[in-house]
Amino acid sequence: MNKISTKLAAYFTIAVFIMEGLLMLYLHDNIIDSRIQEEFQSILSRGNSHRDVLEDRYSNNTLHHIALMESKTETEVVITDKNHHVIISSKQLTNGMHELINDKPNSLPREGRVIEANWKDVNYLATVTSYKNDSNEGYVYMFKSASPLRNLISKLNGHFLLAGIMSIMILAGIHFLLSKMLTRPLIKMKKATEELSKGNFEVRLPKLGKDELGDLSTSIQKLANDLETIQNDRTEFLATISHELRTPLTYVQGYTNVALRDDLLEAERKEYLTIIQEESKTIVTLIENLFELAKMDENNFSIHMETIYSTTFFLKIINKITPAFKSQGIHLVLSSKDEFSFHADPIRLEQMIMNLLDNSLKYSKPDSTTTVIVEQGESGKMILTINDEGIGIPPNELSQVFNRLYRVEKSRSREFGGSGLGLSIVKELVEAHGGHISIESELGKGTSIKIIL
Ligand SMILES: Nc1ncnc2c1ncn2[C@@H]1O[C@H](COP(=O)(O)OP(=O)(O)OP(=O)(O)O)[C@@H](O)[C@H]1O
Ligand SMILES: [Mg+2]
Incomplete structure (x- = not known):
């Protein structure tokens, strides 16, 4: 059977899924996007500040100091000369890092540039900034491991998945409630009307709330009660009518038998016949009146x-x-x-x-x-x-x-x-x-x- 609650729940689910899906996609993309931007911004500005220091007072001491500083953090620094030869680095360089450093940037803006943004596949995010003063010139490369970002994003995906599963569970709950509040009363009412059409007017429907469903239930209950009353009235009415007709008919029968007797005086016979005539009149009037009332009942009068x-x-x-x-x-x-x-x-x-x-x-x-x-x-x-x-x-x-x-x-x-x-x-x-x-x-x-x- 096609249950109305299933249909409603299905419409509801589709609507919620579309809404939630769009919302999640939007949120998901936005969160990841801004997170990545933040990440790049932070390493870029670190690179830029190293550049400022180098331009200000370039010396071996400064170079060591920068490398030492970065070796204590999550980011790595590589400083090269203008020909991309590594002068100092905070960590042993990997092949990927070498590739990035040898891949020479042509025009570089003062605030530097992101040179590796593919956080999904590579190990490091990377930026480059150039430094230049009277005697020295070169590049500051900054690297940051992409795995914390990847972890964060997979955690976020997990949260979104959980939210999705939870909403499916909530929808299942709603389906259950709908079926309890909608389908079951409707099925009860359907059974009640079937009983009514079979002529069983003693249906009892549960009292529902004051909504349309409750109204319907009350109406069906009222219909059942009315039909019951009508049926009782009709039975009683028929009983009374047959009683009413039987009385004059008994008189007619009785007096006819008497009037048929041979040993009767003409005057007596006449008297009995008059009674019969009057009783017949009563019967005719009664039937005429009943007919009149029946016409009024049918409203075709x-x-x-x-x-x-x-x-x-x-x-x-x-x-x-x-x-x-x-x-x-x-x-x-x-x-x-x-x-x-x-x-x-x-x-x-x-x-x-x-x-x-x-x-x-x-x-x-x-x-x-x-x-x-x-x-x-x-x-x-x-x-x-x-x-x-x-x-x-x-x-x-x-x-x-x-x-x-x-x-x-x-x-x-x-x-x-x-x-x-x-x-x-x-x-x-x-x-x-x-x-x-x-x-x-x-x-x-x-x-x-x-x-x-
Ligand atoms: N004017 C009245 N004075 C006293 N009793 C009355 C009067 N009118 C009606 N009744 C009483 O009310 C009852 C119902 O009246 P109703 O006119 O419906 O029936 P009925 O006169 O008995 O029969 P029908 O009018 O069908 O020939 C009567 O039987 C009678 O007892
Ligand atoms: Mg009368």
Whole structure:
């Protein structure tokens, strides 16, 4: 497998090597160069000072003195006459030295010249300076062994090699760290996503730092948790739906069996058939509502915004539903002061109001009043409040009434014939409008629902 840490380490190594290589070459050359220059400078100036002494007071004594002085140092001196015949030297001359001395320099500057600079191959570095006064003339040759310089340079090379090896070791360490910090978490995350795609949502990823890798890990963990929740919700939802459908279907089945009996009065048969008809209606509404919610879930349900004139619109709806309220003996009042316009999907808005009024109708006693209040909110908003004087909702269940298939007091639901989908549909519709819905209720006193669009 091509590991990302290996790739990164390889790029890193190449970059470091190029940088370090260039730097080392530069340093190496510079150090050696200046060292050699220093060396030459020192023997040249020694030669020059001997020349000064010779020009000043040339005598045998002086010559001996110079030779004696140099024999105690690392450098050697050879003094010749103008024909390159050796007068005195601080040491026995070697063949190489003879060759250099016999190789006559033509024009020599006053400060002398380097005549052997090949420190790599020869034994001695050498310089020459000429001296001249009234009676004497000649050359001062200075020699210095090249081996200390060679030693120094090979030591330097050793140091550079060591630095190179050390940096390779550091790079290996970096590679190891990178693989620990980068590759391993990535492999863990890859395994986690594979588990997710197999449907195993119980992945646990280690907590990483606050970098991109940590973010990715957190996101995958969140995805896993969300998928788990969704799956649990779906299982629970399916269980509830099958339960919801089974109840009316059991009624239908039971009453059909009864209605099929031969010894039944026509009136009784009719009564049973009516029950069957009503239960079938419940099933149809339930399925329609579920379908509606499924459409909203898939997001392929669209809102068609239109300009709506408040009083006209609400009056029409109230008129449509008033007969149902009248037949239950409940008063329905619309309070809408000045007409104003707002934007909403008229069909969806009617659906919301119908669902809410259906609840007020179902959960109110005769002779109570349901009030629909329409107000203009700031910046084109519409505020709709529906107050009823019905049975109310217990405070601890208030937060759950918007959940799908949730009903207060399930055992009594048959009495009202609800399926617990109305409010969840209303909530989805309000949210699709980008609006807000809230509910307040007091048990036995009534319920108030407020929608802001
Ligand atoms: N105005 C209200 N007064 C008292 N209880 C209410 C009122 N509105 C809703 N509820 C309670 O909240 C529950 C959920 O309401 P929702 O409209 O979602 O379902 P439903 O009316 O039971 O069935 P559906 O609307 O699907 O026919 C209801 O079962 C009821 O117990
Ligand atoms: Mg309802």
